[in-house]
Amino acid sequence: MKVLASYSIKGGVGKTATAVNLGYLAACDGARVLVWDLDPQGAASYYFRVKPKIEGGSKRLLRRKRSLLEVIKGTDYRNLDLLPADFSNRHLELLLDHGKKPRRGLRSVMRPLQNHYDYVFIDCAPSISLVSENVFDVSDALLVPTIPTTLSLRTLSTLIDFRLKHGLTDVQLLPFFSMVDRRKSLHRLIVERPPKKLSLAIKTFIPFASEVEKMGVRRAPLTTYAAHSRAAVAFEQLWTEVKSCLAKHHETSRWAAKSNENFS
Amino acid sequence: MSWNCQYNIPNSLSVRRLTQGLKRLVSCTVDTQQSIQTTFYDTYDWRLYASRHVLEKQCENSNAGTLHLRSMEKTGAHAVVKMPHEPITFLQDLPNTAIRRQLASIIEMRALLPVASIRSCTTTLRLLDTNQKTVAYLELQESHALTSTGRTQGQVIRRACLVPVRGYATTARRLSRLLTEDLGLESAGGDLLNAVLAAGGRRPGDYSSKLGLQLDPNMRADAASKLVLHRLLDIMRANEHGIRNRVDTEFLHDFRVAVRRTRSLLVQLNNVFPGRTQNRYRRDFQWLQQITGPARDIDVYLLKFAEYQAMVEPPLRPALAPLRVYLEQHSTSLYRRLTRAFDTARYNKLIADWRAFLDQPSPKKSAVQNAARAIHDVANERIWRLYRRTIKAGRAINHDSPAQDLHELRKTCKKLRYMLELFQSIYPKRDIKQLIRTLKQLQDNLGDFNDLQVQSEVLQQISKEIHAKNRAGPETLMAIGNLVATLRQQREFERQAFFGRYKKFARPAMAARFRRLFRDAGNDARANKAA
Numbered sequence: 001m002k003v004l005a006s007y008s009i010k011g012g013v014g015k016t017a018t019a020v021n022l023g024y025l026a027a028c029d030g031a032r033v034l035v036w037d038l039d040p041q042g043a044a045s046y047y048f049r050v051k052p053k054i055e056g057g058s059k060r061l062l063r064r065k066r067s068l069l070e071v072i073k074g075t076d077y078r079n080l081d082l083l084p085a086d087f088s089n090r091h092l093e094l095l096l097d098h099g100k101k102p103r104r105g106l107r108s109v110m111r112p113l114q115n116h117y118d119y120v121f122i123d124c125a126p127s128i129s130l131v132s133e134n135v136f137d138v139s140d141a142l143l144v145p146t147i148p149t150t151l152s153l154r155t156l157s158t159l160i161d162f163r164l165k166h167g168l169t170d171v172q173l174l175p176f177f178s179m180v181d182r183r184k185s186l187h188r189l190i191v192e193r194p195p196k197k198l199s200l201a202i203k204t205f206i207p208f209a210s211e212v213e214k215m216g217v218r219r220a221p222l223t224t225y226a227a228h229s230r231a232a233v234a235f236e237q238l239w240t241e242v243k244s245c246l247a248k249h250h251e252t253s254r255w256a257a258k259s260n261e262n263f264s
Numbered sequence: 265m266s267w268n269c270q271y272n273i274p275n276s277l278s279v280r281r282l283t284q285g286l287k288r289l290v291s292c293t294v295d296t297q298q299s300i301q302t303t304f305y306d307t308y309d310w311r312l313y314a315s316r317h318v319l320e321k322q323c324e325n326s327n328a329g330t331l332h333l334r335s336m337e338k339t340g341a342h343a344v345v346k347m348p349h350e351p352i353t354f355l356q357d358l359p360n361t362a363i364r365r366q367l368a369s370i371i372e373m374r375a376l377l378p379v380a381s382i383r384s385c386t387t388t389l390r391l392l393d394t395n396q397k398t399v400a401y402l403e404l405q406e407s408h409a410l411t412s413t414g415r416t417q418g419q420v421i422r423r424a425c426l427v428p429v430r431g432y433a434t435t436a437r438r439l440s441r442l443l444t445e446d447l448g449l450e451s452a453g454g455d456l457l458n459a460v461l462a463a464g465g466r467r468p469g470d471y472s473s474k475l476g477l478q479l480d481p482n483m484r485a486d487a488a489s490k491l492v493l494h495r496l497l498d499i500m501r502a503n504e505h506g507i508r509n510r511v512d513t514e515f516l517h518d519f520r521v522a523v524r525r526t527r528s529l530l531v532q533l534n535n536v537f538p539g540r541t542q543n544r545y546r547r548d549f550q551w552l553q554q555i556t557g558p559a560r561d562i563d564v565y566l567l568k569f570a571e572y573q574a575m576v577e578p579p580l581r582p583a584l585a586p587l588r589v590y591l592e593q594h595s596t597s598l599y600r601r602l603t604r605a606f607d608t609a610r611y612n613k614l615i616a617d618w619r620a621f622l623d624q625p626s627p628k629k630s631a632v633q634n635a636a637r638a639i640h641d642v643a644n645e646r647i648w649r650l651y652r653r654t655i656k657a658g659r660a661i662n663h664d665s666p667a668q669d670l671h672e673l674r675k676t677c678k679k680l681r682y683m684l685e686l687f688q689s690i691y692p693k694r695d696i697k698q699l700i701r702t703l704k705q706l707q708d709n710l711g712d713f714n715d716l717q718v719q720s721e722v723l724q725q726i727s728k729e730i731h732a733k734n735r736a737g738p739e740t741l742m743a744i745g746n747l748v749a750t751l752r753q754q755r756e757f758e759r760q761a762f763f764g765r766y767k768k769f770a771r772p773a774m775a776a777r778f779r780r781l782f783r784d785a786g787n788d789a790r791a792n793k794a795a
């Protein structure tokens with residue numbers, strides 16, 4: 001199982017679109033995929049038409065009174081499941097802090113997933129907090145959508161420093177440009193000459209497109225209704241690049257697969 | 265979820281009317297309407313069916329399609345992968361996805377063979393909730409079983425299959441009730457595969473390397489033995505075509521096990537058949553065992569090749585490639601030789617004569633000492649004697665015993681195991697299973713010890729041959745040397761493990777069970793007879 005977190009300190013950069021679209025593309029490859037909507041806003045759950053509600057809330061899950069497997073919902077797409085959001089996710093920070101190992105609380109909760117899924121995409125809420133540290137602990141890679149603007153680059157730079165300072169080098173950092181508007185000269189300039197410090201491993205960028213915004217109207221992954229659009233093609237390229245980065249960086253996942261697998 | 269989700273659609277109800285009826289009761293849309301050809305796959309010994317799995321390749325027009333692995337028990341449990349044009353036979357032909365990993369533990373080294381095909385018109389409906397979210401799929405299928413030439417056979421199979429989406433079990437149960445109570449569908453009571461196999465006249469599990477006989481303990485020894493030997497002959501014959509066509513390695517393996525069991529029975533059941541008959545077939549089956557041996561040996565080396573590579577130091581691993589090439593070439597020529605042997609007059613006469621002998625009814629009066637005795641008595645005597653021999657030989661093994669002594673003990677264990685397995689149906693099931701299980705653990709240890717001994721010797725021999733024929737460089741010879749050293753280390757590990765396994769087998773509780781089943785029961789029978 002490989003865990004990919006769609007993460008950014010900044011909001012409105014395309015995290016949910018990334019998790020939902022890449023999750024869908026991974027499932028199309030035949031992999032067993034789970035999208036975990038960790039954002040209390042529940043946008044990913046909305047896109048998949050699933051009620052953002054978990055019986056008993058996050059508290060029961062974190063205290064392991066209920067297995068994650070029990071609350072997973074199938075989506076409209078084969079091989080693609082969703083762990084819906086819950087409004088109680090806003091208290092996740094507090095719940096983790098009260099646990100025995102505040103920085104590793106998610107790890108034990110996620111353990112039952114490892115024989116059931118090939119990929120878990122976590123759609124994170126924008127912040128840098130204890131929840132984020134837990135996400136860094138469980139993830140093989142962080143997908144960081146970044147708008148080519150000064151403020152977005154600044155937050156990315158903060159994240160890079162944070163990762164180095166806290167020795168989180170096990171988790172691969174995969175920033176990429178998102179919502180790129182070629183009409184804007186600043187966007188063009190940054191995409192063509194990104195700051196050296198950022199050293200982007202991923203070359204694909206996701207264009208700003210109304211088709212992506214329509215995901216909220218269609219409530220479906222982009223490829224299902226606009227497969228040939230520039231944005232959908234870009235997401236496909238992005239997924240190909242992410243897979244190749246993962247293969248280069250991790251010979252084995254942080255979640256080593258067990259041979260005795262069951263059906264999901 | 266483990267409720268049945270397949271329903272028969274009555275002939276009086278068309279798919280269109282069924283869809284219309286459903287639309288009045290629940291929000292649904294037509295997802296797809298497809299005409300597809302489905303081929304069901306399984307191994308020759310039905311490993312998938314036995315583990316309640318169905319593997320099917322669905323194609324629309326060309327050979328390309330999707331491969332589906334589903335459980336017969338859990339509804340909705342499903343793994344899918346897109347398949348290219350190439351036919352699938354072995355695990356390595358599949359892309360490295362969930363299906364391959366799930367199949368690995370079920371089919372192991374066996375080839376996947378098509379067992380049945382259907383052509384179906386399928387309408388898939390999405391059943392939706394108030395958010396227009398899919399909560400279940402309903403597949404309405406009208407299928408025809410196909411012959412190997414692609415012609416339709418049997419009656420049309422009309423099925424509705426409810427596939428619930430994960431997390432919507434309660435809704436799916438409600439939909440299931442709606443289908444049966446409001447729309448009048450009947451539960452199909454079995455998987456579609458069963459109906460397809462029945463239409464094609466095939467019975468799942470029609471081949472098994474297991475004996476599957478129920479013998480009467482009071483049956484005459486000669487008649488009971490003939491029944492067992494007949495079954496073993498059928499197993500040999502059933503595997504012959506797979507060996508000729510080199511479908512997979514297990515055809516030869518099953519063939520050889522049947523031959524070995526036949527030989528073992530001929531030797532163990534002394535004085536059950538006339539001496540001349542017994543001697544002739546003992547000789548002939550020994551010949552058959554010998555001619556099939558070399559090809560099986562190479563099969564084992566090839567099956568273990570990945571393990572061998574892992575045993576060698578990483579930098580030397582690529583240097584083992586010439587060994588693999590050598591083994592593959594050698595294997596091809598040995599199989600060719602084996603196929604020629606199957607075409608010889610000697611082989612065909614052996615099979616024909618043996619079958620004729622087994623088909624002959626046993627004479628009412630026989631001069632042969634044990635022929636007319638109850639099989640229970642004869643088997644008791646032999647098993648008890650073999651058990652005592654095993655214990656005696658095992659007790660004599662110490663840390664300095666030569667490998668030959670362990671090999672002899674292994675052979676005795678094998679004879680004992682065959683006797684227990686072949687006549688298990690005349691003993692209490694629980695007792696006999698426990699004895700076989702513990703004996704198997706001991707036998708596995710002895711088998712591994714012997715295999716490691718033989719493998720290291722043979723690999724050294726091959727290394728010399730490769731060197732003499734100039735077919736590999738010094739790295740390959742070094743890699744083989746490295747491998748042989750690891751095999752020897754493992755052999756010593758197995759030797760150490762022997763004492764624990766033997767102790768478990770020879771423990772008093774096991775001895776008491778052997779005594780109760782095979783000695784005391786025999787004494788009681790003799791006492792009753794005398795009385």
